[in-house]
Amino acid sequence: xxxxxxxxxxxxxFAALAFAALLVGFSKTAVSGANxxxxxxxxxxxxxxxxxxxxxxxLIAGDVLAVLTYRRHAHWPTLWRLFPAVxxxxxxxxxxxxxxxxxIVRTSIGAILLMMAGVTVWRRRTAxxxxxxxxxxxxxxxxxxxxxxxxxxxxxxxANAGGPVMSMYLLSAGFRKxxxxxxxxxxxxxxxxxxxxxxxxxxxxxxxxxxxxAALVAFVVPGAFLGKWAVHRINQRLFExxxxxxxxVGGVQLLLH
Numbered sequence: 001x002x003x004x005x006x007x008x009x010x011x012x013x014f015a016a017l018a019f020a021a022l023l024v025g026f027s028k029t030a031v032s033g034a035n036x037x038x039x040x041x042x043x044x045x046x047x048x049x050x051x052x053x054x055x056x057x058x059l060i061a062g063d064v065l066a067v068l069t070y071r072r073h074a075h076w077p078t079l080w081r082l083f084p085a086v087x088x089x090x091x092x093x094x095x096x097x098x099x100x101x102x103x104i105v106r107t108s109i110g111a112i113l114l115m116m117a118g119v120t121v122w123r124r125r126t127a128x129x130x131x132x133x134x135x136x137x138x139x140x141x142x143x144x145x146x147x148x149x150x151x152x153x154x155x156x157x158x159a160n161a162g163g164p165v166m167s168m169y170l171l172s173a174g175f176r177k178x179x180x181x182x183x184x185x186x187x188x189x190x191x192x193x194x195x196x197x198x199x200x201x202x203x204x205x206x207x208x209x210x211x212x213x214a215a216l217v218a219f220v221v222p223g224a225f226l227g228k229w230a231v232h233r234i235n236q237r238l239f240e241x242x243x244x245x246x247x248x249v250g251g252v253q254l255l256l257h
Contacts, residue, residue, distance in 0.1 A: 036250020089153020
């Protein structure tokens with residue numbers, strides 16, 4: 001990130017980034033996928049590629065708070081099934097970033113998010129019974145986990161947009177609210193930390209970007225507390241509808257940006 005870009009952020013632009021950071025905290029402890037709005041704000045205020053590097057440490061801060069809040073509810077069999085496929089997706093995403101321009105990245109991620117939302121809605125309306133989280137032990141469950149894992153790794157690497165993809169997977173696997181939040185908290189903490197060396201190598205994280213992160217990270221904390229308060233006041237059906245709606249909004253924003 002250019003140092004001059006950092007110092008020329010206006011007060012209103014900083015306020016927008018601070019709101020986006022607060023929304024990251026809220027999404028990590030309440031409505032996963034809502035941080036696609038944060039992604040759009042960062043990309044609007046900062047250069048698109050630079051915004052990815054600035055946002056990553058903010059997301060990691062939110063992940064830490066989410067793990068501290070929901071660590072008892074993680075479903076580790078699901079996580080172990082996902083990680084190898086996600087690693088492949090991260091590598092593929094890194095290679096993709098080496099040649100793709102911002103327009104191609106935005107269009108690709110937006111299309112994937114909308115496709116995932118459509119598939120999830122269709123599956124939930126046509127299924128006679130919901131799958132349980134341990135469905136990853138079946139052959140069909142393993143194939144689905146690998147497919148979503150590769151897509152999640154790819155989208156999280158190129159645009160920090162893996163949240164909606166994994167949200168669609170966890171909803172389709174029948175997770176309830178707390179299991180959903182606990183599993184996604186550990187998933188994204190591990191995945192986002194693993195992305196740091198790749199982002200540094202691509203020049204997306206540097207001294208100026210970390211300086212901006214230091215100013216913004218404090219806003220993640222109140223967002224996380226707000227999410228923790230809100231999640232117990234949202235019923236399961238509304239929770240699922242909000243997650244899907246946030247995914248659709250994020251996908252449309254990326255396509256229209």
